[in-house]
Amino acid sequence: MISGLSLPLLLALFALAGAIVIAASIRATHLADLIADRTSMGEALVGGVVLGGATSLSGVVVSVSAAASGDASFALSNAVGGIAAQTLFLAVADLLHRRANLEHAAAEPANLFQAVMLLILLSLPIAAMAGPDVAVAGVHPVSVVMFLTYVCGVRLSSAVRQQPMWRPVETRETRHDTPDADSDPQASVLRPALVFAALVTVMGLCGWVIAQVGGTLISRFGLGSSLVGALVTAVVTSLPEFVTTLVAVRRGALQLAVGGIIGGNTFDTLFLVFSDVAWRDGSLYHAAGPADLYWLATGLLMTAILLAGLILRQREGPARIGIESVLLMAVYGCAVAVELLRA
Secondary structure, three states, X not given: OHHHOOHHHHHHHHHHHHHHHHHHHHHHHHHHHHHHHHOOOOHHHHHHHHHHHHHOHHHHHHHHHHHHOOOHHHHHHHHHHHHHHHHHHHHHHHHHOOOOOHHHHOOOHXXXXXXXXXXXXXXXXXXXXXXXXXXXXXEOHHXXXXXXXXXXXXHHHHHHHHOOOOOOOOOOXXXXXXXXXXXXXXXXXXXXXXXXXXXXXXXXXHHHHHHHHHHHHHHHHOOOHHHHHHHHHHHHHHHHHXXXXXXXXXXXXXXXXXXXXXXXXXXXXXXXXXXXXXXXXOOHXXXXXXXXXXXXXXXXXXXXXXXXXXXXXXXXXXXXXXXXHHHHHHHHHHHHHHHHHHX
C-alpha cells in the first residue's frame, strides 16, 4: 500500500513518522531519568540499556524489514550508518554544554566499559566478512557470538557501576549521578515503566513505516541502498538519540546523555544479528558490499576517538569543545563526502 503512494505523500508520511518518533523519544528521556532515580541502575546504565535500546527500536525495524525483503546492503548500512550518526550527536551536544567538555564532565566507568564493548562488537562483523561464508540454519556463527557478547556486556556494565575498581579524578566540572531533588526514590516504577513501554511500541511502528518508505525510494528511483540506509533512514531513526541527548544535557543528566549514545550504539550492533536472522539466503555479512564495510569502519573509528576522549577528559579544546568532538565531526563529514561521491 505504501509503495503505491505518490512522492509527496511518501515524503509526508516519512516526515510524520520521524516526527512521532522524536516526540515519543522526548517523553521517553524524562521517563528513563525517572526510572534511573527510582531504581539502583543509575543514569549511565539506564541510558545505555533502557533508553538506548528503546530509541533504537525504530532502527531495528528498518534493518530487519530490509533484510526480510532481500536488501542486505540497506539492512547493514542502516545499522552502521546510525552508529556513526549517533556518535556525531555527542559532538553536537558538546557544543551546547558550555561549562566544560562533555566527555570530561560525564566521567563514568560504565560508559568507558560500554565503549570498549562497542569496539568489540563492531570488530566481529568485520571478522565475519573476512572469514568463510558459512551459515547454520541461515545464521552466521558470528551473530550468535555478538548476541552473547552483548548480553554479557550488559551484565558486566552493571557490575562496573555497582562495584567500580577505580574512579575518575574529581574536578569542579564533574557531574555526579544523583537523583533529582524532587524525585521520590520510594515511588513506584510501574507506571513510568508502562508508559515507557507504550512509547517504545509507537516508535517501533513508526520504524516500520520509515523502512517501507525507504525501500520504496530505493526501488522507484534506483538509489543506492547504502546511500539511503546510511544517510537517510539511519539519520532519521537516529534522531531520537539526538533529541534525548540534548534533553538529557539540558536536564543536567550528562551520564544519561553519554550513556544513551554509547549504549544505543551498542544495541544497534544487534541490528546486524536480527537482520542476519531475517536474511534467509545465507550469511548477511557476505551479502554486504564495500560501501557497507566502509561505514562499519567509520563507526569503529569514531567509537575509538570517543573512547580516547572519555579517557583524556580534556576540559577545554578548540571552540570550547573537546578535540575528540572536532575529530568526530571531521571523520563523519569525510564519510558523507565519500558516500556522495560514490553515488
